[in-house]
Amino acid sequence: MPEATENKGVLRRFLDAPPDSVGKTIFVAVTLCLVASMVVSAAAVALRPVQEANQLNDKRVNILQVAGVYNPEVPVAEAFAAFEPHVLDLATAEYSDQFDIDTFDALAASGDASVMRVLEDDPAGLGGQMQAYRMVYLLRDETGALDKVILPIEGYGLWSTLYGFIALEENGNDIFGLQFYQHGETPGLGAEVDNPRWKALWNGKQLFSEDGALAITVAKAAPPAGAEHHIDALAGATLTTVGVDNLVRFWMGEAGYGAFLERLKAGEAG
Ligand SMILES: Cc1cc2nc3c(=O)[nH]c(=O)nc-3n(C[C@H](O)[C@H](O)[C@H](O)COP(=O)(O)O)c2cc1C
Numbered sequence: 001m002p003e004a005t006e007n008k009g010v011l012r013r014f015l016d017a018p019p020d021s022v023g024k025t026i027f028v029a030v031t032l033c034l035v036a037s038m039v040v041s042a043a044a045v046a047l048r049p050v051q052e053a054n055q056l057n058d059k060r061v062n063i064l065q066v067a068g069v070y071n072p073e074v075p076v077a078e079a080f081a082a083f084e085p086h087v088l089d090l091a092t093a094e095y096s097d098q099f100d101i102d103t104f105d106a107l108a109a110s111g112d113a114s115v116m117r118v119l120e121d122d123p124a125g126l127g128g129q130m131q132a133y134r135m136v137y138l139l140r141d142e143t144g145a146l147d148k149v150i151l152p153i154e155g156y157g158l159w160s161t162l163y164g165f166i167a168l169e170e171n172g173n174d175i176f177g178l179q180f181y182q183h184g185e186t187p188g189l190g191a192e193v194d195n196p197r198w199k200a201l202w203n204g205k206q207l208f209s210e211d212g213a214l215a216i217t218v219a220k221a222a223p224p225a226g227a228e229h230h231i232d233a234l235a236g237a238t239l240t241t242v243g244v245d246n247l248v249r250f251w252m253g254e255a256g257y258g259a260f261l262e263r264l265k266a267g268e269a270g
């Protein structure tokens with residue numbers, strides 16, 4: 001090897017190498033990856049507040065829709081101001097003032113132990129634990145009397161956890177509507193939970209039979225309790241249907257909002 005080449009520094013040899021040398025090809029590839037990953041990370045950080053604001057907005061639109069008061073002409077924040085949010089202690093069925101309404105959702109989503117309860121029986125597939133406190137939304141009529149109550153519900157379908165809201169009339173028994181705002185079920189099958197025709201089936205149904213038993217079911221066949229407690233299964237999506245049945249019955253039952261619904265029925269929770 002000539003002496004001049006031996007004495008060349010690493011940088012000089014790299015610069016002198018042809019553009020398609022292995023060294024230069026790897027250098028370009030690594031540099032590109034680094035630059036691209038920095039751009040993506042910066043975009044993700046910069047866009048996070050926008051994403052969070054969009055998520056909040058979407059959730060509010062869903063609450064307005066399930067309550068039947070959504071109007072695309074009215075700004076969401078303005079329309080949403082009609083709702084009265086409360087953090088509900090599920091065990092006592094009392095509204096709790098130990099949490100900040102504005103930060104409660106983030107605290108609950110973080111799975112903080114102070115707001116969670118371990119579940120021995122987990123029919124809704126919540127991963128063995130549930131929120132012991134839940135954000136609920138009251139809607140009043142022009143006289144100030146309770147009109148509707150919007151309750152968050154969630155549970156496992158076939159592929160995913162479905163997150164949504166159920167809107168009940170002030171008596172805690174009549175369903176006004178049900179709507180999911182997030183899930184990963186298959187379009188055309190389980191995702192038919194979003195079909196307006198299926199969602200319309202919930203309106204006017206009753207949670208409890210006359211003897212006070214939880215009677216609502218989502219199934220192929222009507223239950224003995226009667227059609228007013230029955231929502232037809234999704235065609236070709238029995239497994240998602242079973243998930244919805246389980247989650248609705250769980251949240252409307254004793255471990256969920258049961259005690260709160262009793263208070264509503266007694267006219268005490270408004
Ligand atoms: C690719 C694929 C995706 C499916 N997605 C769903 C779904 O989201 N929800 C569901 O209940 N069933 C889904 N199924 C069908 C279930 O495996 C099962 O056949 C169905 O729930 C039975 O419902 P049926 O008794 O009404 O026919 C899917 C099947 C396949 C092959």
